Amino acid sequence: MFPQNVFPDTAEINQQGQLIIGGCNTLELAEEYGTPVYIFDEATLRNRCRSFVNEFRKLYPATQVLYASKAYINPALAKIFHEEGLGLDVVSGGELAVAQYAGFPLEKVYFHGNNKTPHELTEAVEQGIGRVVVDSFHELDLLNQIAADAGKVQDILIRVSPGIDPHTHVYTTTGIIDSKFGFSIQTGDAAKAIRQALAKSNLKLKGLHFHLGSPIFELDPxxxxxxxxxxxAAGFREEGLEMTEFSPGGGFAIAYTHDQEPPAVAEYAETIVSTLQSTCAELGMELPTLLIEPGRSIIGPAGVALYRVGAIKDIPGVRKYVSVDGGMGDNIRPALYQATYEVVSAGKANQESVEKVTIAGKYCESGDVLASDIMLPTAESGDIIAIPASGAYCPSMASNYNLNPRPPMVLVKDGKSRVIRRRESYQDLMLCDIT
Incomplete structure (x- = not known):
C-alpha cells in the first residue's frame, strides 16, 4: 500500500503506477534534472505554514510562528515563508545572510546558537536583528559590549534548560541538564543569567526561551x-523581569514511516496554549506573546529525494543491496541518527513489494545505508526510487564527502517545476582551493 501519510499533500499515483508530486511526474523530473534530486512541493510547504499559523492563532492570537531555518533554508524558501507571515529562527551568520539576501525583514528574525562569534553578533546587531537568544554568560557580556559600541539597546531572550527529557534521540535532546545549550534552571545558572541580563545597560530582556529537542512525539514534555x-520566571517579577515573550521552541514531529502517528498541529497548539493560559492565570502573570519554532514539521513533509538505482548485489542468504547514486552525502540522518524512511519505486508504485532489499549509497563508508531490509517491487538498474519526508535536515546537512557535488533542489507546483538551487559542478568543488 502506498504510504500517503509520509508524502507531500499533492502526491498521487497515476494509472501507469508512476509517482506524481505537485502535478509533476517524478520520472520526468529525474530525467530533466538528473539524480539525485530533491523535490519540494510548494503546496505542502504553504499548507504546513498555514496550519501552524491558523491552529495556534485560533487559540492564541498573540502567536508568532518562526521557521527554524536549520531544517533547510535558501532564498526562494525564505520568500515563501515571508509571504506566509512567518518569522525566522536562524543559528548562524550564513542563515542570517540568506534572510538578508531574500529581503526578509530582520525585525522578524531571532538569532539562536550556543557559540555565536563576535563577527556574527556584530553583523546581527548592526543590521537590526529582532532578537538575540542568549545562550551563555560569555555571550551576555560580549553582546552587551557590541550593542554599546553600536549605540543600541538589543532585545534578547534568555535560553533556559528546564531539565525535562523529551524522549527522543540523544543527539537531538537539548533541554536536559547535561546539554551544551542554554542555562540550567536546576544548577542556578538560569537565575544568575536573568539577573545579569537585567543589569546590562545595552540589553533588553524580553522573555525566556527553551527547546527540548526534536522530533518530539509526546505532548507531556x-x-x-x-x-x-x-x-x-514568575520568581523574578519583583526584580524587573517582564515576560512579554515566551518561547517553548519547536521539535514538532512528523511521520517518517507509515506506522508513525505524531500529534496533529492542533494537538501541539492546544497543549502549549492551554498550559500557558492556565499557568499564567494561576501566577497572576500577563499573557506574553507566544513564539513557536517549527522547522522539520514544515519542510520535512514537503521534500522527496529521488535516486537512480545502479549496481544490485545479491549476497545469497545474507542481503540484497540496491545501490543508488546518492547517500550519506545528501542524507546523513540514517548514519547519524539511525533514522528510518519509507522507500517507493517511483515507476512501480502500484506494484506489489516482493523482495527484501537494503538501499545503499555510493559513498565509501559501510554505514552509508539509506534504508535497511525494506520491501520493494523487483528492483532493476535504472529504476527511480523516492524517499519521502526528506525535506528537513537532509540538504541542510549535506556534504561533499568523496568530492561528490551536492544535488539540486526543485520546487514543484501545479504541474510546473523550477530549480531553486542548481546541482553543484566539479568546478564548484574547487572554487575555494588555491594551488
Whole structure:
C-alpha cells in the first residue's frame, strides 16, 4: 500500500503506477534534472505554514510562528515563508545572510546558537536583528559590549534548560541538564543569567526561551516544561523581569514511516496554549506573546529525494543491496541518527513489494545505508526510487564527502517545476582551493 501519510499533500499515483508530486511526474523530473534530486512541493510547504499559523492563532492570537531555518533554508524558501507571515529562527551568520539576501525583514528574525562569534553578533546587531537568544554568560557580556559600541539597546531572550527529557534521540535532546545549550534552571545558572541580563545597560530582556529537542512525539514534555519555566520566571517579577515573550521552541514531529502517528498541529497548539493560559492565570502573570519554532514539521513533509538505482548485489542468504547514486552525502540522518524512511519505486508504485532489499549509497563508508531490509517491487538498474519526508535536515546537512557535488533542489507546483538551487559542478568543488 502506498504510504500517503509520509508524502507531500499533492502526491498521487497515476494509472501507469508512476509517482506524481505537485502535478509533476517524478520520472520526468529525474530525467530533466538528473539524480539525485530533491523535490519540494510548494503546496505542502504553504499548507504546513498555514496550519501552524491558523491552529495556534485560533487559540492564541498573540502567536508568532518562526521557521527554524536549520531544517533547510535558501532564498526562494525564505520568500515563501515571508509571504506566509512567518518569522525566522536562524543559528548562524550564513542563515542570517540568506534572510538578508531574500529581503526578509530582520525585525522578524531571532538569532539562536550556543557559540555565536563576535563577527556574527556584530553583523546581527548592526543590521537590526529582532532578537538575540542568549545562550551563555560569555555571550551576555560580549553582546552587551557590541550593542554599546553600536549605540543600541538589543532585545534578547534568555535560553533556559528546564531539565525535562523529551524522549527522543540523544543527539537531538537539548533541554536536559547535561546539554551544551542554554542555562540550567536546576544548577542556578538560569537565575544568575536573568539577573545579569537585567543589569546590562545595552540589553533588553524580553522573555525566556527553551527547546527540548526534536522530533518530539509526546505532548507531556511541552506541558511540563511550559509550566516549569513560567513558574520559574514568575520568581523574578519583583526584580524587573517582564515576560512579554515566551518561547517553548519547536521539535514538532512528523511521520517518517507509515506506522508513525505524531500529534496533529492542533494537538501541539492546544497543549502549549492551554498550559500557558492556565499557568499564567494561576501566577497572576500577563499573557506574553507566544513564539513557536517549527522547522522539520514544515519542510520535512514537503521534500522527496529521488535516486537512480545502479549496481544490485545479491549476497545469497545474507542481503540484497540496491545501490543508488546518492547517500550519506545528501542524507546523513540514517548514519547519524539511525533514522528510518519509507522507500517507493517511483515507476512501480502500484506494484506489489516482493523482495527484501537494503538501499545503499555510493559513498565509501559501510554505514552509508539509506534504508535497511525494506520491501520493494523487483528492483532493476535504472529504476527511480523516492524517499519521502526528506525535506528537513537532509540538504541542510549535506556534504561533499568523496568530492561528490551536492544535488539540486526543485520546487514543484501545479504541474510546473523550477530549480531553486542548481546541482553543484566539479568546478564548484574547487572554487575555494588555491594551488
Amino acid at each position: 511541552y506541558r511540563a516544561a511550559t509550566e516549569l519555566v513560567l513558574k520559574f
